[in-house]
Amino acid sequence: MATGRTHRPATRSRGIPEATVARLPLYLRALTALSERSVPTVSSEELAAAAGVNSAKLRKDFSYLGSYGTRGVGYDVEYLVYQISRELGLTQDWPVVIVGIGNLGAALANYGGFASRGFRVAALIDADPGMAGKPVAGIPVQHTDELEKIIQDDGVSIGVIATPAGAAQQVCDRLVAAGVTSILNFAPTVLNVPEGVDVRKVDLSIELQILAFHEQRKAGEEAAADPGVAPPAVARKQHSTDQGPDGDVPAVMPA
Amino acid sequence: MATGRTHRPATRSRGIPEATVARLPLYLRALTALSERSVPTVSSEELAAAAGVNSAKLRKDFSYLGSYGTRGVGYDVEYLVYQISRELGLTQDWPVVIVGIGNLGAALANYGGFASRGFRVAALIDADPGMAGKPVAGIPVQHTDELEKIIQDDGVSIGVIATPAGAAQQVCDRLVAAGVTSILNFAPTVLNVPEGVDVRKVDLSIELQILAFHEQRKAGEEAAADPGVAPPAVARKQHSTDQGPDGDVPAVMPA
DNA sequence: ACTTGTGAATTAATTCACAGCT
């Protein structure tokens, strides 16, 4: 794809790498903090440190968006905030429904950073009729029967699934049938969706298992003490920071 | 690293790719489901479908662990469950502390899949003295003052941070100072940790922003309808399944 | 003098495609 890309307007080649897209929110958060402290400009070095990446990566990432910096100076904070927000589609408002209002669903509903960016909780939905009408985070919970109507009326395209694993696929199917095309899944299940629907998962159990793997590795190394040529510094994985490749996450689920 | 790997026992070359490690829990979950249904063997094709990956990737992943399959037949489910569990370090028990018992912390404490694999909630910790002693998920909440003592007494090496963003770094520092070397961070902040400490993050806001990016892209394409040579099939990104590269996740946080 | 933007080099991950074993 790098080789034979069909010629383009030259000013902006569509197709930002996924790895870059996944970091843009990180940069945006760091920039927003700077903006709140009224910092006018920032260098790639400083911003990279704040976002927990290295500066070459950050510059390369930004190069996919365009040339928004000034050589010898750095980046204008406000301008970059705007450009990244626009690139991520945060200049518009995204109504979101949360399905499954247990502990986790309630935590998500209460999450402040939600509204701060372009997301708005359009509805909270739960299968328990006893929950209906009860306000969570100031929003009354609605019954699952209303799901299709809510999605169509509010033009919801993003759904969050925080149900038990057993209900997730069924909820997913209804969301998709009603018009949702992006799903954030907290249930520990693989969701099957048709072409054109994006799913991202958040899975606590998976994350813990990945940590356990590295933890075990560390414990084993104490004793190992390889008596060979022993490459001193660089040999070890670049632990800490940096979440490595892949894009997994753990699913949380009440009860 | 692929080129100049120091000669090894040949039977097992240390160094499983990060991307593979991140998928092992996925395979394990699928295998556990098969095991519960008493399925004795499974082919790479079937297992891959259940885990939501393609079979070549799965086979390559397994090849890093060793040769645990039988050509012409497939994999023995029980045997694979054991091998992967061992590789992930799940044959031992990992005490975990959860710091910050808001909505999210409570959701995590109640999460069933916790104990089912090798993880055990050693303690729930919160800074609010009013919470102290109150049971959540059957475990009494303890005050932050006890943090160091708990970690040392129980030999805790994995900590989960579910505090507000403002408290996260401070909690992290205390966890690390007390001996924790793996952290799962739900607070929307970059954590600074010393070499040798692993951090993974779970960030709701980041996940939603990534979805918004793709959602915006989809909306834009409706109108685009490129009248050029129009590469029909393969051209579009492989949406759905597959979380793409990187390894980000969103942070959740109560209020 | 300083910092961006980016080709080129490197490293990692994925996918192909088939030899090798059951």
Add this chain to the structure above:
DNA sequence: AGCTGTGAATTAATTCACAAGT
């Protein structure tokens, strides 16, 4: 005949290192 295991090819991501601009 069927399915694994894996070299080889491909594609993606990261890092280097420096030319180009202010």
